[in-house]
Amino acid sequence: MxxxxxxxxxxxxxxxxxxxxxxxxxxxxxxxxxxxxxxxxxxxxxxxxxxxxxxxxxxxxxxxxxxxxxxxxxxxxxxxxxxxxxxxxxxxxxxxxxxxxxxxxxxxxxxxxxxxxxxxxxxxxxxxxxxxxxxxxxxxxxxxxxxxxxxxxxxxxxxxxxxxxxxxxxxxxxxxxxxxxxxxxxxxxxxxxxxxxxxxxDRGKMILVVSRKSGEIAKEVMDQLERGVTLLQGKGAYTGENQEVLLCAVRRHEVAKLHTIVRTVDPDAFWMVAEAGEIMGEGFKKLKAPDRKKRRNKT
Known part of the structure; x- marks a missing residue:
C-alpha cells in the first residue's frame, strides 16, 4: 500500500x-x-x-x-x-x-x-x-x-x-x-x-516489403538496425503464390539504411514506406500500465 x-x-x-x-x-x-x-x-x-x-x-x-x-x-x-x-x-x-x-x-x-x-x-x-x-x-x-x-x-x-x-x-x-x-x-x-x-x-516510418527473400532481409534488419520485424502471410492476387510480407517500424533516419539492406539482398523486392504518426512499444515509446500495477499491489 x-x-x-x-x-x-x-x-x-x-x-x-x-x-x-x-x-x-x-x-x-x-x-x-x-x-x-x-x-x-x-x-x-x-x-x-x-x-x-x-x-x-x-x-x-x-x-x-x-x-x-x-x-x-x-x-x-x-x-x-x-x-x-x-x-x-x-x-x-x-x-x-x-x-x-x-x-x-x-x-x-x-x-x-x-x-x-x-x-x-x-x-x-x-x-x-x-x-x-x-x-x-x-x-x-x-x-x-x-x-x-x-x-x-x-x-x-x-x-x-x-x-x-x-x-x-x-x-x-x-x-x-x-x-x-x-x-x-x-x-x-x-x-x-x-x-x-x-x-x-515517436513519429517514424512503417515499412512493408514483399520479397521472396523476406527471411534474409528480416535477419539483416535485426542484425544491422536492431529493429524488430514481423513476417505477415500474404498471397499474390495475380500469381496466386503465397508470399511473406515483411513489416517493420523505424525512425526516419533509419529509412535510408533499410533501403540499402533491401536492395542489397533483393533488388527486385517491392516495398512501401508509410508515415507512422505514433509508434509505441520496444525501441520507441514504452507502453505503461499503471492500472494493472495498482491492481497487483492491492492484491
Whole structure:
C-alpha cells in the first residue's frame, strides 16, 4: 500500500509541475504577445481576449467562467478523473494569466515575431498539460471531446478546426484583417508544436516489403538496425503464390539504411514506406500500465 501511495504522490507532483510550467509559458504567450497586439488565437482564450478588449474584464477569470459548460459536458462524456485534472490545470492557468498580467512586459514590435513566438510558447504550454493527461479547457477540451468521435485526427488538427470559428469572430470585433491573419499564423504554429510534443518523439516510418527473400532481409534488419520485424502471410492476387510480407517500424533516419539492406539482398523486392504518426512499444515509446500495477499491489 505504501508503494502505491508513493507512486501516486510522485505522479501528482509531476502533474502539478507540468501544469505550473505550462501555465507560465501560456501566460507569457497571452500577456506578452496575443492580448497586447489584438490577436485572438482561437478557443476560449481568444474569446476571453475579445471580451477583455471590449469590457476590460480579466482574461484569466473570463477563461475559467467560459469553460464551466465544457467542464460539465466533459464530466458526462470523459469522466471525473480526466475533468478533475482539466479543472485544476485550467484554474492554474487562469490564475497565473491574471496574476502575471501587470508584471509581464508586452511586446508590440514585429507582428511576424509576435505570431511565431506567441504560437511556440502557447504550443509548449498546452503540450506540457496534454502530456500529463489534461487540457486547459476551451478548444483543448473541445478537441478532446471531438477526438471521441474522430480518433484518427490529431489533437492539434482538431484544435485548429475549433479555433477557426473564434478567429472569424475576431475579424468582426477587431475589424482588422491583419490581426486575423497573424492569429492564423500563431494558431498554426501552436498546433504544430502541440503535435510535435505529443507525437514528434515517436513519429517514424512503417515499412512493408514483399520479397521472396523476406527471411534474409528480416535477419539483416535485426542484425544491422536492431529493429524488430514481423513476417505477415500474404498471397499474390495475380500469381496466386503465397508470399511473406515483411513489416517493420523505424525512425526516419533509419529509412535510408533499410533501403540499402533491401536492395542489397533483393533488388527486385517491392516495398512501401508509410508515415507512422505514433509508434509505441520496444525501441520507441514504452507502453505503461499503471492500472494493472495498482491492481497487483492491492492484491
Amino acid at each position: 505504501g508503494i502505491v501511495k508513493k507512486s501516486r504522490v510522485r505522479e501528482l507532483s509531476i502533474d502539478f509541475l507540468a501544469y505550473l510550467i505550462g501555465s507560465g509559458l501560456y501566460a507569457v504567450a497571452v500577456n506578452t504577445f496575443s492580448a497586447p497586439n489584438n490577436i485572438a488565437p482561437g478557443g476560449v482564450t481568444g474569446l476571453s481576449i475579445l471580451i477583455n478588449y471590449v469590457t476590460q474584464a480579466p482574461i484569466g477569470t473570463v477563461m475559467f467562467l467560459l469553460n464551466i459548460p465544457l467542464f460539465l459536458l466533459g464530466l458526462y462524456l470523459l469522466g471525473w478523473k480526466f475533468i478533475a485534472k482539466t479543472v485544476v490545470a485550467t484554474f492554474m492557468m487562469s490564475i497565473i494569466i491574471d496574476v502575471t498580467a501587470p508584471f509581464i512586459p508586452a511586446y508590440q514590435g514585429d507582428m511576424i515575431l509576435v505570431a511565431l513566438f506567441g504560437g511556440v510558447l502557447e504550443g509548449l504550454g498546452l503540450g506540457l498539460v496534454f502530456l500529463r493527461g489534461a487540457t486547459t479547457g476551451g478548444s483543448d477540451l473541445a478537441a478532446r471531446l471531438l477526438s471521441l468521435k474522430f480518433p484518427h485526427l490529431s489533437l492539434g488538427r482538431l484544435m485548429l478546426s475549433v479555433d477557426a470559428v473564434v478567429i472569424l469572430v475576431a475579424a468582426l470585433v477587431f475589424q482588422n484583417v491583419e490581426s486575423v491573419l497573424y492569429a492564423v499564423i500563431m494558431l498554426f504554429v501552436s498546433s504544430r508544436v502541440v503535435d510535435g510534443l505529443l507525437y514528434g518523439a
